[in-house]
Amino acid sequence: MGHIQLKNVCKSFGSTEVLKDIDLDIQDGELLILIGPSGCGKSTLMNLIAGLEDITSGQIVVAGSDVSDKSPKDRDIAMVFQSYALYPTMNVARNISFGLEMRKVPKDEQDETVNKVAELLQIDHLLDRKPGQLSGGQRQRVAMGRALARSPKAFLFDEPLSNLDAKLRVEMRTEIKKLHQRLGTTIVYVTHDQVEAMTLANRIAVLKDGIIQQLGTPYEIYNDPANHFVADFMGSPGMNFVECIVFEDKLVIHSGSQNYQLSVPCSDAINRSGLDSVLLGIRPEMLTDLKPHENNPYIHEVIFDVEVIEPMGGDTIAIGKWNDTEVQARLSPESGEIADKGFKLQVDTSKAIVFDPLTGQRVR
Amino acid sequence: MNINKIFHINLGRTLIYLVLISFAIIYLAPLYVMFSTSLKDIEEIRSGNLLALPNDPTLYAWGKAWSSACTGSECNGLAPFFWNSVKIVFPAVIISTIVGAFNGYVLSKWKFKGSELLFGALLFGCFIPFQVILLPMAILLSKLGLSNTVSGLVLVHVIYGVAFTTLFFRNYYVGIPTELVRAARLDGAGFIDIFRHIFLPLSTPIIVVTLIWQFTQIWNDFLFGVVYSGSGTQPITVALNNLVNTSIGGKEYNVDMAAAIIAALPTLIVYVFAGKYFVRGLTAGAVKG
Numbered sequence: 009m010g011h012i013q014l015k016n017v018c019k020s021f022g023s024t025e026v027l028k029d030i031d032l033d034i035q036d037g038e039l040l041i042l043i044g045p046s047g048c049g050k051s052t053l054m055n056l057i058a059g060l061e062d063i064t065s066g067q068i069v070v071a072g073s074d075v076s077d078k079s080p081k082d083r084d085i086a087m088v089f090q091s092y093a094l095y096p097t098m099n100v101a102r103n104i105s106f107g108l109e110m111r112k113v114p115k116d117e118q119d120e121t122v123n124k125v126a127e128l129l130q131i132d133h134l135l136d137r138k139p140g141q142l143s144g145g146q147r148q149r150v151a152m153g154r155a156l157a158r159s160p161k162a163f164l165f166d167e168p169l170s171n172l173d174a175k176l177r178v179e180m181r182t183e184i185k186k187l188h189q190r191l192g193t194t195i196v197y198v199t200h201d202q203v204e205a206m207t208l209a210n211r212i213a214v215l216k217d218g219i220i221q222q223l224g225t226p227y228e229i230y231n232d233p234a235n236h237f238v239a240d241f242m243g244s245p246g247m248n249f250v251e252c253i254v255f256e257d258k259l260v261i262h263s264g265s266q267n268y269q270l271s272v273p274c275s276d277a278i279n280r281s282g283l284d285s286v287l288l289g290i291r292p293e294m295l296t297d298l299k300p301h302e303n304n305p306y307i308h309e310v311i312f313d314v315e316v317i318e319p320m321g322g323d324t325i326a327i328g329k330w331n332d333t334e335v336q337a338r339l340s341p342e343s344g345e346i347a348d349k350g351f352k353l354q355v356d357t358s359k360a361i362v363f364d365p366l367t368g369q370r371v372r
Numbered sequence: 373m374n375i376n377k378i379f380h381i382n383l384g385r386t387l388i389y390l391v392l393i394s395f396a397i398i399y400l401a402p403l404y405v406m407f408s409t410s411l412k413d414i415e416e417i418r419s420g421n422l423l424a425l426p427n428d429p430t431l432y433a434w435g436k437a438w439s440s441a442c443t444g445s446e447c448n449g450l451a452p453f454f455w456n457s458v459k460i461v462f463p464a465v466i467i468s469t470i471v472g473a474f475n476g477y478v479l480s481k482w483k484f485k486g487s488e489l490l491f492g493a494l495l496f497g498c499f500i501p502f503q504v505i506l507l508p509m510a511i512l513l514s515k516l517g518l519s520n521t522v523s524g525l526v527l528v529h530v531i532y533g534v535a536f537t538t539l540f541f542r543n544y545y546v547g548i549p550t551e552l553v554r555a556a557r558l559d560g561a562g563f564i565d566i567f568r569h570i571f572l573p574l575s576t577p578i579i580v581v582t583l584i585w586q587f588t589q590i591w592n593d594f595l596f597g598v599v600y601s602g603s604g605t606q607p608i609t610v611a612l613n614n615l616v617n618t619s620i621g622g623k624e625y626n627v628d629m630a631a632a633i634i635a636a637l638p639t640l641i642v643y644v645f646a647g648k649y650f651v652r653g654l655t656a657g658a659v660k661g
């Protein structure tokens with residue numbers, strides 16, 4: 009029903025190409041997250057799917073029929089805008105029912121839908137208010153209610169939570185996830201926030217400069233990023249990147265006035281590539297306190313000169329240097345308290361990945 | 373010290389009030405003279421003081437100005453011309469406001485190739501002096517067969533007014549978030565639906581501003597009135613001029629004054645009753661989502 013296919017979709021404004029050859033197959037009932045830096049074309053892509061902008065070339069297919077030339081109202085897709093875009097002169101009930109009114113749904117059916125949606129979103133006590141008399145979170149709910157009322161084939165959410173404060177954001181995030189599980193409708197969801205992306209997504213598409221860098225499950229995107237950009241973009245605190253000399257099949261790092269040779273899983277690929285130096289990518293949570301472990305070739309003990317610590321509550325980020333590049337380690341709060349020069353760090357390279365330092369592509 | 377402070381503030385306030393009151397007097401003095409003169413009889417005007425209140429107020433001058441004063445060769449007072457003005461002003465104001473609202477809506481929210489250029493050209497219309505278009509407009513009117521008619525004058529005022537009304541509405545609508553249009557389009561609303569259900573209910577302040585502006589402009593117009601009207605279709609401003617310039621026997625200042633007030637009365641009333649909306653509308657900002 010809500011199966012959306014984008015085939016070689018391109019979009020230019022005048023001579024600026026904003027989206028380049030986008031191919032996306034969004035399954036029925038899927039929650040697809042679109043993430044990428046500001047100006048990469050996320051909103052533009054949403055507008056194309058909704059029909060608010062015309063595609064320059066390519067094809068958009070919704071539920072098996074080509075809608076590329078159809079107007080927004082014939083595509084049966086609802087959108088929640090970042091600014092909510094509630095109709096300021098209409099009360100909440102009419103905001104929700106306006107789409108039904110325009111589609112000539114009988115009045116009693118409209119009322120029924122409004123009540124059902126309002127109950128679902130717990131806004132039934134607000135139905136007579138104007139948008140100006142609502143809090144940010146309530147407006148957000150009304151905006152979702154307006155989209156829900158029509159039971160469309162798919163929902164588009166363009167940064168729906170970015171105007172809310174941190175706590176409300178987490179609450180609404182959970183609610184959207186529940187709602188999606190309950191309704192099972194296709195959702196395309198734009199966000200800047202990679203925690204939002206990781207928690208909500210069935211799949212994530214990472215976009216940069218109008219090109220999809222990688223499309224995959226949150227696990228794939230996080231653990232097996234296609235290139236340096238994706239690896240850098242996802243994760244907070246971000247992945248550590250250190251340029252290392254290749255020695256035989258190991259990578260050499262200099263830490264705490266000593267040299268270490270780290271084994272990495274992709275050593276064969278490194279040898280095959282013939283590179284003298286590579287960019288090592290390793291997430292902060294792989295740099296930890298010493299822990300008991302089995303005899304594992306990927307576990308190393310490294311002396312680390314901690315320069316700065318940033319307690320985050322649950323754990324503490326310790327910052328020092330490898331090969332003169334800043335590196336973040338994730339320590340327990342207790343070790344964080346005592347971390348200093350010469351701290352003994354356990355480095356687990358079993359998930360470490362390696363990039364070509366020039367192209368930023370994975371070596372594998 | 374406290375006392376000093378209070379004293380200081382009071383001194384400042386007093387000064388401000390003094391200045392304001394003296395300016396109010398300067399602006400209101402002519403109106404007062406007109407009004408008191410219109411209530412005097414001609415003997416009193418000849419002998420008396422310009423600023424004095426009338427000894428024996430009479431409505432004679434008002435009656436004459438309205439129904440029997442001579443405006444050129446006819447002596448029917450201002451009444452017929454007052455109604456001419458009404459017949460010109462109402463359609464012209466309403467049509468130019470409606471056209472301006474639609475223009476503004478399109479130029480701000482349904483931009484098309486060249487719409488900015490069109491808006492620029494329309495804006496240019498605001499700055500064209502009346503005199504420049506007198507002759508071409510006269511030719512146009514005669515080609516349309518509308519010379520010397522009320523409809524012709526309505527047309528002229530609509531054409532000239534649309535530049536202003538478009539500017540007003542366009543600038544107001546630019547402040548309304550375009551996402552409202554997008555949301556409504558997804559909700560299945562069309563061009564007219566969106567205007568009717570979303571923009572029109574938001575437009576009260578700017579409609580009031582436009583109505584007042586157009587009303588005063590068109591009611592007070594003299595040049596178009598004198599050029600494009602025939603003997604039976606002159607607006608009140610032209611008739612007032614004729615009345616003042618026609619003197620049979622001595623000059624009747626009281627009648628002139630009464631006539632001038634009658635001619636100015638509608639705009640005065642509009643300002644008194646709707647002036648606060650005018651100020652509010654001019655300063656009304658964008659709409660909060």
Ligand SMILES: Nc1ncnc2c1ncn2[C@@H]1O[C@H](COP(=O)(O)OP(=O)(O)OP(=O)(O)O)[C@@H](O)[C@H]1O
Pocket residue numbers: 021026044045046047048049050051052053200
């Ligand atoms: N109507 C337009 N005309 C010209 N350029 C446009 C237009 N709309 C968007 N762009 C350009 O297209 C690019 C992508 O814009 P878009 O709004 O899709 O970015 P985004 O990924 O949604 O960014 P953000 O995260 O800041 O919302 C930007 O460089 C923008 O300047």
Ligand SMILES: [Mg+2]
Pocket residue numbers: 050051052166
């Ligand atoms: Mg955007």
